[in-house]
Amino acid sequence: GAVVSQHPSRVICKSGTSVKIECRSLDFQATTMFWYRQFPKQSLMLMATSNEGSKATYEQGVEKDKFLINHASLTLSTLTVTSAHPEDSSFYICSARSGGGEQGVTGELFFGEGSRLTVL
């Protein structure tokens, strides 16, 4: 099946630094990628929708200047957490949509392995 790879899986950084998380679709072209964050014992919250070659669409309440998303190619989207603070510590998960899905939806959705960010 299709694979989405996310890197790094774990990152620890100091408060005030920036962290970049990569999301790659390994065997399909992903015109759309989604970024979610998940706090402990909570569900996934959609942060933004990333479309190749255009600006990301952010969900209400998500700071676009803090969470920079770049989708420069059909196989790579990056999320940069700028000037990270302890409250940004979370599990960040990307998902990518392929061009066509067996379920009949416009593109089956595949999830990356997730990246756990800890800001000290």
Place this chain on the structure above:
Amino acid sequence: GQNIDQPTEMTATEGAIVQINCTYQTSGFNGLFWYQQHAGEAPTFLSYNVLDGLEEKGRFSSFLSRSKGYSYLLLKELQMKDSASYLCAVYNTDKLIFGTGTRLQVFP
């Protein structure tokens, strides 16, 4: 607004049957997904419903009623490894919105 509600926690016994409910109110609807998520891992796909009715896949079945904004995931012959969070998600036009998630604990 978007509301997708599930019970927060459920417990069950190994070998039993458990039903996890999901109710939703969304501005659009293009299908409903169920995912399983073990602690610290990414979600894995379980089922997809776009038409009313029951979809059966091995020990897991999923039901959808679009008129009622309601779905359930049925897990049969529970195993210890089924202890996980179960996430209901609605495909709303062009994005997947997740419910609150249900933590299921299976006891021997």
